[in-house]
Amino acid sequence: MAEIFVLAEHRRGQIRDITFEMLTKGKELAEKTNTDLTAILLGKDVKEHAKTLSEYAKKVSVVEDTRLKNFNSEAYQKVLSHLINERKPLLTMIGHTSFGVDLAPSLAAALKLPLATDCIDLEFESETLAVTRQMYGGKVNVKATVRKSESYIASVRQAAFEAQKPAVNGEITEVVSPLLQEITEKRFIEYVLPPPGGVDITAAEVLVGVGRGIKDESNMPIVEELAKTIGGVLACSRPIVDKGWLPTDRQVGSSGKTVKPKLYIALGISGAFQHVLGMKNSDLIIAINKDPNAPIFNFSDYGIVDDLFKIAPALKDKIQELKG
Amino acid sequence: MEIQCEIDGKSNNFEMEIWHLRRKEGLEIIVCVKHVPETAEAEIKIAPTGKTIEKTGLVFDINEWDDYALEEAVRIKEKFGGMVTAITVGLEDADSTLRKCLARGAEKAIRLTDPKFEGSDSYAIAKILHNAIKGLPFGLILTGALAGDDGYTMVGPILAEMLGIPHATMVKKIEVGDGVAKINRELEGGLEEKVEVKMPAVLSIQTGINEPRYVSIMGIRKAMQKEIKVLRLADIGLSESEVGETGSWIKIEKMFVPPVEKQAEFIKGTPEEAATKIAEILKSRGLI
Numbered sequence: 001m002a003e004i005f006v007l008a009e010h011r012r013g014q015i016r017d018i019t020f021e022m023l024t025k026g027k028e029l030a031e032k033t034n035t036d037l038t039a040i041l042l043g044k045d046v047k048e049h050a051k052t053l054s055e056y057a058k059k060v061s062v063v064e065d066t067r068l069k070n071f072n073s074e075a076y077q078k079v080l081s082h083l084i085n086e087r088k089p090l091l092t093m094i095g096h097t098s099f100g101v102d103l104a105p106s107l108a109a110a111l112k113l114p115l116a117t118d119c120i121d122l123e124f125e126s127e128t129l130a131v132t133r134q135m136y137g138g139k140v141n142v143k144a145t146v147r148k149s150e151s152y153i154a155s156v157r158q159a160a161f162e163a164q165k166p167a168v169n170g171e172i173t174e175v176v177s178p179l180l181q182e183i184t185e186k187r188f189i190e191y192v193l194p195p196p197g198g199v200d201i202t203a204a205e206v207l208v209g210v211g212r213g214i215k216d217e218s219n220m221p222i223v224e225e226l227a228k229t230i231g232g233v234l235a236c237s238r239p240i241v242d243k244g245w246l247p248t249d250r251q252v253g254s255s256g257k258t259v260k261p262k263l264y265i266a267l268g269i270s271g272a273f274q275h276v277l278g279m280k281n282s283d284l285i286i287a288i289n290k291d292p293n294a295p296i297f298n299f300s301d302y303g304i305v306d307d308l309f310k311i312a313p314a315l316k317d318k319i320q321e322l323k324g
Numbered sequence: 325m326e327i328q329c330e331i332d333g334k335s336n337n338f339e340m341e342i343w344h345l346r347r348k349e350g351l352e353i354i355v356c357v358k359h360v361p362e363t364a365e366a367e368i369k370i371a372p373t374g375k376t377i378e379k380t381g382l383v384f385d386i387n388e389w390d391d392y393a394l395e396e397a398v399r400i401k402e403k404f405g406g407m408v409t410a411i412t413v414g415l416e417d418a419d420s421t422l423r424k425c426l427a428r429g430a431e432k433a434i435r436l437t438d439p440k441f442e443g444s445d446s447y448a449i450a451k452i453l454h455n456a457i458k459g460l461p462f463g464l465i466l467t468g469a470l471a472g473d474d475g476y477t478m479v480g481p482i483l484a485e486m487l488g489i490p491h492a493t494m495v496k497k498i499e500v501g502d503g504v505a506k507i508n509r510e511l512e513g514g515l516e517e518k519v520e521v522k523m524p525a526v527l528s529i530q531t532g533i534n535e536p537r538y539v540s541i542m543g544i545r546k547a548m549q550k551e552i553k554v555l556r557l558a559d560i561g562l563s564e565s566e567v568g569e570t571g572s573w574i575k576i577e578k579m580f581v582p583p584v585e586k587q588a589e590f591i592k593g594t595p596e597e598a599a600t601k602i603a604e605i606l607k608s609r610g611l612i
Contacts (some may be wrong), residue, residue, distance in 0.1 A: 101481075102481065105480075300586065310595040
């Protein structure tokens with residue numbers, strides 16, 4: 001029976017959420033296309049992971065090899081190439097994560113199989129893969145078809161699907177590692193942890209998030225004062241850290257922190273998915289942006305379409321007044 | 325389908341020897357850039373075709389990720405000596421992005437332009453770049469990790485695969501050593517990983533790796549006088565069917581406004597009125 005592969009992503013002893021999200025979507029696709037859902041697990045000493053995955057997928061194929069101990073796109077690509085060549089899955093799903101973006105494109109190019117990246121939805125329309133993805137920082141969605149192929153590869157956006165645990169008792173199969181040679185082009189050295197200390201924005205009850213709309217470092221006092229007046233902590237989206245206007249520990253989003261304060265005020269943040277992922281579960285979200293179509297308004301409780309340079313000082317004054 | 329790793333392994337050894345010979349004369353770096361509309365702060369509309377956005381009124385510039393890639397290339401060149409070549413696939417208006425690269429420290433610029441390239445996705449773009457680059461000397465190729473318009477996140481590693489050389493993506497730090505580069509890759513949640521790749525390699529750069537420099541008036545003046553080499557389909561030895569929509573993996577069928585997860589209630593009025601309303605909401609919730 002044909003299969004749908006889901007590549008399990010794990011790091012430092014933990015299976016990452018994207019794996020279960022893909023397995024949930026994979027199960028639905030497998031049922032619709034009459035295929036078997038298979039979790040592909042590459043690693044070393046990962047028996048426990050295999051057991052966990054067998055609760056989500058009909059089949060679990062495990063390749064254990066010391067060269068697969070840590071993620072390495074070179075080693076992963078060789079093993080996956082072998083498995084895909086041998087079993088010709090209808091679809092191979094890989095997380096659109098830091099690991100996935102390092103692996104999926106070169107794997108697809110090597111196998112000459114079409115790849116759709118950063119998918120937020122996938123479906124088969126008469127054996128052709130159709131995907132939904134976003135463009136222009138999440139301001140528009142596109143429905144796209146993928147070139148007809150006997151086997152497809154897709155990378156899947158984090159949190160695009162909600163993981164559900166089905167009642168499955170999957171069969172675990174160990175596959176002999178197909179790695180014949182040493183991995184010589186790329187070598188994992190170590191994980192680098194963020195520097196200790198700094199501000200813990202995850203502990204704050206009120207966060208004032210600032211984004212690209214602040215335009216210049218010299219404008220930062222405007223939002224700093226608002227944060228101070230409201231008794232909150234200043235946080236930010238990626239561009240502010242990239243520009244060095246705030247340190248990394250203030251960054252909210254997939255590459256920064258996930259926060260859940262009682263109040264999140266987003267100032268000049270357009271709401272790219274990476275940022276939204278880190279703050280959308282805040283109790284109350286108020287967004288200020290001059291673009292009425294900014295995606296941030298699709299995740300907020302209240303929105304003001306205006307210039308942050310007008311709203312932030314007015315809000316600061318008003319709060320000060322109420323505080324007396 | 326075949327496993328291609330063994331074949332690639334051999335070609336890499338050969339390329340490594342050539343690379344060591346070249347290395348003595350400094351490092352040749354190629355930077356792949358894209359001319360894209362700035363949309364982060366702009367209001368954008370879907371065009372009547374329903375397949376793209378209205379481009380009129382938008383400001384085009386170098387893709388943000390590529391801006392950091394170019395800066396990184398120039399910094400490496402300044403340290404080790406050598407030459408930076410900026411290359412793009414685009415129309416004539418992409419010259420402004422190439423001129424920016426020249427002004428900021430690139431020595432050469434190449435624009436790949438052909439009506440047949442229209443409709444190319446990142447896979448087709450990677451093929452075009454591959455054919456243009458494969459005959460050039462290089463020790464490193466830098467690209468942006470992704471493009472702010474289509475966000476495919478794939479040109480770098482595909483290009484590396486086609487050239488038979490290693491790659492690293494989401495790059496936040498590069499230390500060039502003897503025949504190898506030590507790379508910090510950005511992972512999720514503030515974590516990074518340090519990896520080592522053999523050179524030559526393709527590195528896809530993440531934003532924030534450096535602080536791109538401002539362009540001096542001198543730099544702009546000098547850049548205006550430099551030649552931009554233009555290559556067409558016939559010059560790079562690809563067939564018509566390998567580029568454009570037919571040579572692509574992805575075909576856009578329909579563009580639409582994203583569905584709303586939680587539509588904000590919009591607060592209207594003057595800034596003072598809006599601020600008063602928000603302050604009231606905060607007070608009613610015990611947040612002030």
